[in-house]
Amino acid sequence: MEHRGLDAYGYFEREGSLGQVQVEFRGLVAAARERIAEAYGHRLHSAYLYGSVPRGTARPGWSDLDLLIALHHEPSGEDRDTAEVLARGLDEDFAEIDGVGLLLHSKDQVLSEAERFDFGWFVACLCTPLLGADLAEHLPRYRPDSLLARETNGDLADLLPAWRAKAQSASTPEEYRKLSRLFSRRLVRTGFTLVMPRWGGWTSDLVESAEVFGQYYPERAAQMRAAASAALDPVEDPAVLRGYVEDLGPWLADEYTARHGTKTPRPPL
Structure with a gap:
């Protein structure tokens, strides 16, 4: 039977992992982890990769780096400015990527009832943990319905x-x-x-x-x-x-x- 990204019970299997990151992008991922921790410190709840890099399908020089950062609180204007600086710095320092997409939200928003079948699903099924405690542990399993x-x-x-x-x-x-x-x-x-x-x-x-x-x-x-x-x-x-x-x-x-x-x-x- 064709796999189609589901487990034996018909639930989504989480795609991507740090182990799937191609060798060309490992230095970039390590730098992203270090810079995110340094930039947000105790404000950071968790950080994730998503997209082609953790799926192991990124094309050097063509693909972008996609990041999600979840904070303990609602992001402030300063937090968003920090995210812009962080994204721009990674893009400028690593020729392996063509752009950085960075989503910045609070953990409460990710776990909210309103986002259960949108942003929550995205984190639980399409994001690869990079830093901190995984929010997916607080989310349900999902089916393609x-x-x-x-x-x-x-x-x-x-x-x-x-x-x-x-x-x-x-x-x-x-x-x-x-x-x-x-x-x-x-x-x-x-x-x-x-x-x-x-x-x-x-x-x-x-x-x-x-x-x-x-x-x-x-x-x-x-x-x-x-x-x-x-x-x-x-x-x-x-x-x-x-x-x-x-x-x-x-x-x-x-x-x-x-x-x-x-x-x-x-x-x-």
Whole structure:
């Protein structure tokens, strides 16, 4: 039987581990651990890696480093400034990565009831512990069901107006590349979670996600494959962005709402 990221009981297996980090990125991960501890000290509850680096699929010089930091308290403006400095320093000091994404939240927010099937699931299933006590110990186990689909990506319709504004205001190749990466990643992941309960499993691989989606929506398969390609190698074509916000995005949002409903409103993270 195909594994599909689940254990024998149908629950998510946590993806990634420090043991899967490729040799090219081990110095970076060690530096991140040291710098996070130094920057936040006693304010830090825990820190995590996620994305391609702990999955062992990162591409030197192409992939970014994704970090999540959970503090004992709500992050202050100073805490967020520290995060920006930390991310910028890692990006500048390590040519192995192309950018650092850093999420900064309080442990109470991660463990809140409102975030149980979104951010909590993300930490418990997609994040690799790097520092501190693992918050996953306080979270339930998860299955790839419609509730999870709704609460993770059932807000695409709410994002589209801002996406359209960003696409219209972009004017440089670098801006187009940045937006094509951002939009395409979200569209592919949303396309995958749309069909996740029917497929009965999990993958973070964007190419595989697009292929799984295409099994259920063959008429949109080519568009999703192209989006997966742009997520990995961003494009500079503004027509691609227009296609996302005028065609694929609105269709996907409508189909998602029809099948899973809309994400429960909550305070912003």
